[in-house]
Every structure is written in C-alpha cells, then in structure tokens.
Amino acid sequence: MTPSRTSKLFASFVVLTVATAVTASAQLAPTSTDPRAVLSAVERQDTGDRAVARVRMTITDGAGHRRERTLASRSMRYAGGTKTLLFVESPADMRGTGLLSIDHRVATEDDEQWLFLPSVHRATRIGSTGRSGAFLGSDFSYGDLTVVEPDDFELSMLDANAAVDGEATWYIAATPRSAAIRTRIGYSRLELWVSKRSLLPIRSKGTMGGGRVKFIALLDVRAVSGIQTAHRLVARTVRNGQLESETVLERVSLRYGDSSVTDADFTVPRLERGP
Amino acid sequence: MIRRQSLCALAAVLACVAIAEHAAAQSEDDDVGFGDLDTSAIETTDDEPERASTTYSITVRADSAVWTERLGSAGFAKLRFTSDPRVITRYRDFRFALGIRAEGDAAYVGQANYAPRVRYDTATRDTYAWVLRPGETFVAWDRPRGGISMGFQSVAIGQGEALTVVDLLNPRDLREPGLTALEDARVPILMTRGGFFGEHYRVEVVMTHQTYFRLVPPPLGQWSPIRAALLEDPELVSLGIAGALATKDIAWQQEPRMFSGRSQSLLARGVWERGAFSVGGYAGYVIDPQGVARLPDAATLAQNRFSIPLEHRHFGMVAGSFAYTKGAFAVFAEGALDIERPINVLADSPVDLLIDRRTLARWMGGGRYTNARGGVLTVEYAQGLLHAIGRDDPPPLVPTSVATIVARYDHAFARDTWRFGSVVAVTGRGLRGGGFGRVELAWIPMDGLRITAGYAIYVPTDEPSAIRGFERHDRAMLSVRWDDSWTF
Numbered sequence: 187m188t189p190s191r192t193s194k195l196f197a198s199f200v201v202l203t204v205a206t207a208v209t210a211s212a213q214l215a216p217t218s219t220d221p222r223a224v225l226s227a228v229e230r231q232d233t234g235d236r237a238v239a240r241v242r243m244t245i246t247d248g249a250g251h252r253r254e255r256t257l258a259s260r261s262m263r264y265a266g267g268t269k270t271l272l273f274v275e276s277p278a279d280m281r282g283t284g285l286l287s288i289d290h291r292v293a294t295e296d297d298e299q300w301l302f303l304p305s306v307h308r309a310t311r312i313g314s315t316g317r318s319g320a321f322l323g324s325d326f327s328y329g330d331l332t333v334v335e336p337d338d339f340e341l342s343m344l345d346a347n348a349a350v351d352g353e354a355t356w357y358i359a360a361t362p363r364s365a366a367i368r369t370r371i372g373y374s375r376l377e378l379w380v381s382k383r384s385l386l387p388i389r390s391k392g393t394m395g396g397g398r399v400k401f402i403a404l405l406d407v408r409a410v411s412g413i414q415t416a417h418r419l420v421a422r423t424v425r426n427g428q429l430e431s432e433t434v435l436e437r438v439s440l441r442y443g444d445s446s447v448t449d450a451d452f453t454v455p456r457l458e459r460g461p
Numbered sequence: 462m463i464r465r466q467s468l469c470a471l472a473a474v475l476a477c478v479a480i481a482e483h484a485a486a487q488s489e490d491d492d493v494g495f496g497d498l499d500t501s502a503i504e505t506t507d508d509e510p511e512r513a514s515t516t517y518s519i520t521v522r523a524d525s526a527v528w529t530e531r532l533g534s535a536g537f538a539k540l541r542f543t544s545d546p547r548v549i550t551r552y553r554d555f556r557f558a559l560g561i562r563a564e565g566d567a568a569y570v571g572q573a574n575y576a577p578r579v580r581y582d583t584a585t586r587d588t589y590a591w592v593l594r595p596g597e598t599f600v601a602w603d604r605p606r607g608g609i610s611m612g613f614q615s616v617a618i619g620q621g622e623a624l625t626v627v628d629l630l631n632p633r634d635l636r637e638p639g640l641t642a643l644e645d646a647r648v649p650i651l652m653t654r655g656g657f658f659g660e661h662y663r664v665e666v667v668m669t670h671q672t673y674f675r676l677v678p679p680p681l682g683q684w685s686p687i688r689a690a691l692l693e694d695p696e697l698v699s700l701g702i703a704g705a706l707a708t709k710d711i712a713w714q715q716e717p718r719m720f721s722g723r724s725q726s727l728l729a730r731g732v733w734e735r736g737a738f739s740v741g742g743y744a745g746y747v748i749d750p751q752g753v754a755r756l757p758d759a760a761t762l763a764q765n766r767f768s769i770p771l772e773h774r775h776f777g778m779v780a781g782s783f784a785y786t787k788g789a790f791a792v793f794a795e796g797a798l799d800i801e802r803p804i805n806v807l808a809d810s811p812v813d814l815l816i817d818r819r820t821l822a823r824w825m826g827g828g829r830y831t832n833a834r835g836g837v838l839t840v841e842y843a844q845g846l847l848h849a850i851g852r853d854d855p856p857p858l859v860p861t862s863v864a865t866i867v868a869r870y871d872h873a874f875a876r877d878t879w880r881f882g883s884v885v886a887v888t889g890r891g892l893r894g895g896g897f898g899r900v901e902l903a904w905i906p907m908d909g910l911r912i913t914a915g916y917a918i919y920v921p922t923d924e925p926s927a928i929r930g931f932e933r934h935d936r937a938m939l940s941v942r943w944d945d946s947w948t949f
Contacts, residue, residue: 245876247876251907253907253908254908275948276908276946277908277909277944278518278520278908278909278944278945278946279520279908279909279911279942279944281516281518281944281946298736298737298786303644305643305644306617306622306643306644306647307615307616307617307647308617308622310622311734311739311784311786311791312786312791312829312831320835320876320877322877323873323876323877323878324876351500369833370833372833389495391491391494391495399490399494400494401490401491401493401494401495403495403498405498405499405500406500406501406502406503408502417502417503418499418503420498420499422493422494424490424493424494425490426489426490427489427490427492427493428493429493431876434499436503437503448605449660450605450606452660453658453659453660453663454658454663454732454734455608455656455658455663459556459601459603459608460549460556
C-alpha cells in the first residue's frame with residue numbers, strides 16, 4: 187500500500203466514524219430552501235466522541251470478483267478537530283498497516299498524518315494529497331467521505347422536498363468553484379440528498395471524468411448512543427449504464443464514549459506498536 | 462440562406478437527440494447506481510471492538526531470476542524460497558511476538574553440474590544458499606506513555622528511506638545490492654528498547670546485544686564491488702597477485718562474534734514533532750556496520766581457502782534529523798558526525814592494509830511528492846565527507862566522499878490490482894561510479910497473492926562504487942508471494 191492511498195483510507199475512516207454520524211440535536215428548519223444553510227448545518231454537526239469501531243469493506247469488481255478488508259479504529263475529538271488511529275486487520279498482506287491522523291478543523295491547516303508500514307518498521311510523516319484517488323482499491327475516495335465544504339461550491343436547491351425511500355430530503359446540486367477544487371475532489375458536479383431527519387447526505391451522485399458516475403448511499407441509519415449513524419455505505423461506479431465496481435462498508439462494531447480512548451492513543455509510538 | 466437554415470434545423474434536431482440520449486443514459490446510470498440497495502439492518506455490536514487476540518500469519522515467497530547477459534552459458538541466477546511464519550499475541554499490557562525467517566536458494570544449493578548454472582565458491586554458497594534466523598521475536602511491556610521491549614527486533618531511526626546516515630543499529634541484507642526490497646533490508650537483532658513519550662515528543666534508549674553481518678557478499682563474490690577492485694587493479698595484475706587471487710576461495714571472518722561483550726551498542730534518541738515539523742537528535746556508541754579489514758599473514762594468504770578478518774569496531778556518533786510536510790510534499794534530512802570512526806587507509810605497499818580512525822561527517826536529504834492519484838515519487842541524496850585529514854595522513858581505501866542519489870516512483874492502479882515500482886540510482890565520487898535501474902510490475906489477482914515481474918540493469922564505470930564490476934549483472938525477475946493470517 188502506498189502512503190498516499192493509505193492516508194486516504196485513514197481520512198475516509200475518520201469520516202466513517204465521525205462525519206456519517208451526527209446528533210439528532212442538529213437543528214435546521216425542514217422548510218429551509220437555502221442549500222448553503224443545509225450543508226453548513228451538516229458540516230457543523232456535533233459528532234460522536236471517543237469512538238472505537240471495526241468496519242468490513244467488500245469490494246466487487248465488474249467481473250464479480252470480491253475482496254474484503256477489515257479495519258479497526260479509535261477516534262476522539264480535541265479542541266482543534268479530530269484525532270484518529272486506524273489499523274488494517276485484513277487482508278494478510280496489509281495487516282498491521284496503521285495510520286495516525288490529526289485532522290484540523292481549520293481548513294487552512296494541513297492535517298497531520300503518519301503512516302506505519304510494519305514491513306519497514308517505520309512511521310512516516312506523509313503529506314495530505316488530492317482527494318480524488320481511490321483508497322484501498324475501493325470505490326470510495328477521500329473526498330467521498332469527508333463533509334462537503336460549502337464554500338468550495340456553487341450551490342443550488344433542486345428540490346427542497348425530495349423523497350428518498352420515503353424519507354424527506356433536500357436535493358442539492360453542487361458545482362466546484364474552480365478547476366483546482368474539481369481536480370481535488372474528482373467531480374465536475376455533485377448531487378446530494380440530505381436527510382431532514384438525520385442531516386446526513388444519505389445519497390450522493392458525482393459526475394467524474396471519462397463518463398463515469400459515482401453513486402453513494404448511506405443505509406441503515408439509526409441512533410447509537412443518541413447519535414444518528416449510517417451502518418452501511420454503498421459506493422458504485424457506473425459507466426454508460428454498466429456497473430464497473432461496487433464497495434460496501436459495514437460497521438461490524440461501534441462504541442461511542444469509550445473511556446479507554448485517551449490522548450495517549452494518538453501518538454507515533456502508539457502507532458508503531460501495531461493493532 | 463436556405464442551406465444555413467437547414468443546417469440550423471439539423472443541429473437543433475441533433476442537439477435534441479443528444480440531450481435525449483444523455484437523459485436516457487443518466488436515467489440508466491441512476492437505475493444501476495441507486496437500484497437494488499440492501500436496506501436491511503446490520504447486526505452491529507457495541508462490545509469491545511478491539512478484543513484481545515492472537516494472530517498467526519505466514520508469508521511464503523518464491524523469487525526467481527536469470528542473468529540476461531549470460532543466458533547462453535549460465536543464466537540461472539536465483540530461485541529463492543522464503544518462509545516467514547509469525548505469531549503475535551497480547552495479554553494485558555504485554556505483547557509477545559515469535560517469528561522465524563527461513564530461506565533456501567536453489568541457484569546456490571547442490572551445485573550439481575547442471576547447465577546453465579554458475580559454479581560458485583564455498584564462501585558464496587555459505588552466504589546465499591541457506592538462511593535461518595529469528596524474525597521479530599520479543600516481549601514488550603506497553604504503558605500509555607512509555608514501554609520497554611526485549612528480543613529480536615527492528616527499529617527504524619531517522620527520516621531517510623532508501624538512504625540514511627543515522628539508522629545504523631539493525632544490520633542490512635546486502636547480498637544483492639539494488640535488488641533487496643526495503644521491507645527485507647533490515648535484519649532483526651537482539652536488542653532492548655525503553656522509552657517514554659508525550660503528545661509531541663519521544664525519548665528512547667536502544668541497546669543492541671548482537672551483531673549479524675553475514676548477509677554481505679564475500680570478497681570475491683558475484684555481488685562484491687571488491688572483486689573488480691582486486692582482480693582488475695593494474696598493479697595487482699602486474700604483480701601476478703590478481704591472477705593468484707582469482708583461483709582462491711575467500712570469505713569474510715566477521716568480528717566480533719554474534720554474541721559477545723563487544724557486540725553491544727547504545728543509542729539514545731529524542732524526537733519532537735509539532736505541526737508540519739519533526740526534529741530529532743541522536744547520540745550513541747555504535748558498531749560500525751561497514752567494518753575494517755585486516756590482511757591475514759603471508760602463510761594464510763598463500764592458502765587456497767582462507768578468511769579475511771572484517772572488524773566491526775565501535776565509534777561515537779551524534780546526529781540530527783529534520784522533516785517538514787506541506788500539502789503533497791515532504792522534505793527531510795539527516796546529518797551525522799562519526800567521531801573517530803575506524804576506516805581502512807591505503808598503505809605504501811599494494812599488499813598491505815592499514816586501519817586508522819577519522820572523524821566523518823555524513824548527511825542526506827530528500828523529498829517526497831504524492832500526486833492526486835496516489836503515485837509517490839521519492840528522491841534522496843546522501844554524501845559523506847572526511848574530516849580531520851592531515852597533510853601526511855594516507856587517503857582512505859574506500860572513498861568516504863561517495864555520493865548517492867536514489868529516485869523511486871511507486872503507483873498502484875486498477876483498484877490496487879496492479880502496482881508499478883521503479884528505482885533509479887547513481888553513485889560514486891561525484892556520482893561518477895555508475896548507476897542502476899529497476900522496474901517492477903506486480904499483479905494482485907486476489908487478496909494475499911502477488912505475482913511480480915521485473916528487470917534490473919546495472920551501468921557501472923571504472924570508478925570505485927558499490928556496483929563496480931557489475932557489467933554482466935542485468936537480470937529479469939519473477940516472483941510469487943502469498944500472505945495469509947488467522948486471528949483467534
């Protein structure tokens with residue numbers, strides 16, 4: 187696994203444990219028609235803290251071949267953002283690969299990320315990279331799983347009362363403000379369906395280059411310790427009506443407010459100890 | 462005018478068709494993208510997700526190669542089978558690891574007179590045919606802000622990846638210069654580590670209790686840069702010494718022994734990391750991994766088979782490291798001062814060898830760039846400088862001012878099903894010693910299975926360097942690797 191790919195994996199996992207979980211206390215009038223207000227509310231949400239989780243990721247390519255990865259993480263909030271420690275548990279050739287990330291809430295600060303490869307016994311400081319690349323060979327990219335920063339997009343409300351599987355949503359279109367943002371996130375246009383109940387973007391559709399479209403669905407959304415959490419995420423890459431590949435992420439276990447999660451977990455020496 | 466109107470109408474019709482087709486494609490995409498989703502509830506537990514466990518894992522590899530420039534005569538270069546079984550478990554604050562490395566290379570085993578096969582000398586066969594050594598085998602006591610561990614371990618020190626000037630504790634596998642993967646290069650040895658750390662700092666003391674320098678090519682081995690230096694030196698050739706040496710079977714006699722009072726070394730490090738910066742300081746009394754040679758007496762040299770003592774003596778080292786990361790870029794550097802480091806120096810006679818101690822300054826710098834699609838480019842440069850050389854001091858036998866530059870590019874694509882790796886290196890005084898390149902393409906048809914094909918090319922010059930004499934060492938490689946693990 188290359189550092190950049192693993193860093194994306196890490197970043198994605200941060201969001202898996204944080205950004206796809208929001209407290210029901212997040213308030214926004216269901217009648218709002220301002221797309222920026224909706225996405226700002228999504229971005230501002232109070233998320234779960236001191237989370238310990240295990241996720242199973244199943245990747246199926248167009249020929250039907252399946253690959254499975256298992257990831258374990260610990261994460262916690264701090265004054266400036268979120269800290270996460272992540273380890274790959276399977277497959278065997280990636281086992282023990284670890285990532286430590288200090289995510290700063292302030293967008294102007296680069297996140298701090300270290301990658302530990304057990305085969306070289308080294309934790310390497312890695313740079314934050316573009317968000318458009320796939321991580322761990324999956325359909326997800328860094329950008330897919332991070333909260334959309336509203337200021338990066340021209341927004342329009344396509345339907346303030348769209349229904350997705352019977353759930354009321356805001357249907358919003360987002361177009362990158364610049365070519366640099368488009369390159370970074372990998373989409374020329376995004377469509378989002380934000381649930382009015384959970385304030386989670388339960389469906390998204392991103393137009394990529396080469397005629398590809400990526401669809402992401404957050405499923406089995408329910409409260410864990412009072413926090414609305416998506417337990418299954420499905421990403422599909424489609425081209426000309428044909429499914430190229432699919433990735434399903436499922437939470438195997440999850441606990442918020444775990445007292446064993448402390449600041450000491452988010453250090454390079456801890457990363458080098460392995461899972 | 463009519464024509465223009467017709468064209469406009471045609472364009473409008475085509476546009477309508479295109480829009481209709483686009484809408485149909487969109488609808489088709491949506492049906493596939495959002496259709497048939499599994500909305501059932503997942504059985505998720507909130508039990509302790511990070512339960513205590515024992516993991517058994519194994520890596521099995523077969524690495525083969527042919528000398529492409531010797532295919533007609535003796536092209537069979539390598540058929541090495543490697544096995545790495547490992548167990549790791551935890552109990553409360555303790556970690557236990559047990560591992561072993563076993564290797565056998567059919568190109569060096571048996572030596573039956575099968576063509577095409579090179580017939581190697583005994584010293585070469587002893588080095589390359591079989592390896593059996595401990596893998597990571599240790600017990601560690603982990604506390605939230607510190608810990609201690611003892612056993613056969615590997616520790617990476619400093620910031621350099623392919624090149625480093627401070628990471629001297631673990632011996633390296635130097636049998637095939639330029640071909641050993643980074644993950645195979647470091648050999649675990651018996652050591653004790655202890656330290657404490659905070660959010661932005663770590664302090665650690667490492668004491669090694671073992672030497673392990675057997676994974677180096679023998680003096681006249683295929684991969685020894687000394688081979689060409691000895692056998693092609695005009696003075697030695699004219700004296701007839703080179704010709705006499707060529708018929709001999711010469712090995713290194715590594716000193717001190719693997720376990721002895723002189724096999725201990727000590728290194729302390731402190732690292733401070735904050736934001737984009739990382740700064741490290743190191744001080745130690747370490748064993749010279751390169752070693753200095755002593756020539757045996759004349760009677761020994763006259764024998765057909767003998768060993769040359771290669772002494773790994775201690776020296777003091779103070780060093781520092783630095784790293785800075787910004788966006789997709791990272792830069793890093795290391796500097797070290799070797800105090801009174803033993804080196805071989807030239808004597809008046811070409812058949813004599815002297816040992817002296819000198820103070821050396823060494824440094825390396827590098828950068829890494831990660832592109833948006835996950836490709837990683839790393840460039841590193843290292844340089845050694847000799848200090849405290851007086852007017853009458855004899856020059857070093859092996860140039861200490863050697864520079865090396867290494868560039869690597871790695872990229873995984875097609876959902877990590879394919880991985881491309883490449884390395885280019887140039888070395889020698891003033892980078893005039895030649896260079897080598899290597900490309901590899903790995904196919905991962907399923908998790909755990911990796912099939913890699915590659916090619917390496919060497920372009921040495923007559924200047925002293927680590928690849929001198931490698932004119933006919935180009936090789937094509939094919940390897941198969943299988944990883945598996947079981948957790949209970």
